[in-house]
Amino acid sequence: MTADNASQRTVRINIKRQASPDASPRWEAFDVPCSPGDGTNITSVLEYIAAHPRTVDGVDTTPVTYDAACLEEVCGSCTMVINGHVRQGCSQLVDRLLEEAPEITIEPMSKFPVVRDLAVNRERLFKDFQRIQGWVPIDGSYALGPGPKESPENQDVRYRLSRCMACGCCLEACPQYTFDNDFVGAAVISQVRYFNRHETGSRLEDERLEEMMKPGGVNHCGQAQNCVKVCPKEIPLTESIAEVGRATTRNAFRRIFIK
Ligand code: SF4
Ligand code: SF4
Ligand code: FES
Structure with missing residues (x-):
């Protein structure tokens, strides 16, 4: 997320949050600055919100909890529902998501228990x-030789x-x-x-x-x-x-x- 003041815009991100496995879900909205073409993805957006946990209403809140590891769509840990479609946060670019809708919505997967916010228990x-x-x-502490062709x-x-x-x-x-x-x-x-x-x-x-x-x-x-x-x-x-x-x-x- 590079700061290019000439072209910087603010993107509205709506996140479905849940404080604990038994808590009721709630929505919070955040405005995140990013420039068209800067390659910002959803994981970077969540990082920004973690560093600036303040809603669009000016209310200080907790950083959004989410999972991520590889950041290159290999580990699957950042899977979430973005604009109604299940996919990986690390490979979803803000520019492309804005072609689908003027604001971005993020929810946890619905088929696994929520641990907190976007983190689920798989x-x-x-x-x-x-x-x-x-x-x-196969198991053992010695070389087994070449396997079958x-x-x-x-x-x-x-x-x-x-x-x-x-x-x-x-x-x-x-x-x-x-x-x-x-x-x-x-x-x-x-x-x-x-x-x-x-x-x-x-x-x-x-x-x-x-x-x-x-x-x-x-x-x-x-x-x-x-x-x-x-x-x-x-x-x-x-x-x-x-x-x-x-x-x-x-x-x-x-x-x-x-x-
Ligand atoms: S969608 Fe299912 S089959 Fe495809 S990578 Fe994910 S877990 Fe594996
Ligand atoms: S019911 Fe079978 S084919 Fe249909 S989505 Fe589930 S696993 Fe896939
Ligand atoms: S962080 Fe590994 S798939 Fe997104």
């Missing part, structure tokens, strides 16, 4: 990654799936992902596909598919396809849901005939 998502054993099961086609598929940053955008947009159920959502289903396609990771394929066949697994998906539209990493989530769905069906038949 523990459910991380527990669901544990539930499907989202890892390659992998085809370029599989590498290509897995590379695209590996870009998931657990941001939660797909869950925010999913009508099936709610507080009163245990649906794992598109990101976790896609990671089942990712690890089951890994030569060594596939040693846990059966356990992962068993999880996918339980309540909250892949059959809970309503095929609304909202998830794939909002994924900032363009992960082919509907392909993943279809592939894991077919794999669970094969697994179910195998169980019938093996018994």
Whole structure:
């Protein structure tokens, strides 16, 4: 946010705030100076407000709490709802957001419990990654040598799936992902596909598919396809849901005939 007095403007930022997990939400408005073309993003706006916590009514308030880490749309921690769309604060430029509306609104994601202001608790998502054993099961303190070879086609598929940053955008947009159920959502289903396609990771394929066949697994998906539209990493989530769905069906038949 460089100070270019000749072209500096003030941008109105409306933020939905909540003092604690049980507090009622409230809105506060802030005016933030920035110049057109200066590359100011929403994380910089929140930094400015943290340094100048005064509302447009001249009331001193507390700095807005928010998460951020990588500042380059890789960690997913700064995910929030900006102008009604779920996305990352660090990659959203003020100039572009003002093309959508004259003022900018920022809210926390609605599918996770609010910790404070824009910071939410995504523990459910991380527990669901544990539930499907989202890892390659190797451990040891010595060199294991080269792993199995992998085809370029599989590498290509897995590379695209590996870009998931657990941001939660797909869950925010999913009508099936709610507080009163245990649906794992598109990101976790896609990671089942990712690890089951890994030569060594596939040693846990059966356990992962068993999880996918339980309540909250892949059959809970309503095929609304909202998830794939909002994924900032363009992960082919509907392909993943279809592939894991077919794999669970094969697994179910195998169980019938093996018994
Ligand atoms: S396809 Fe629809 S119901 Fe299934 S995970 Fe995506 S948004 Fe949710
Ligand atoms: S699948 Fe996409 S939207 Fe969902 S958590 Fe991963 S990166 Fe975010
Ligand atoms: S800070 Fe990591 S994605 Fe925005």
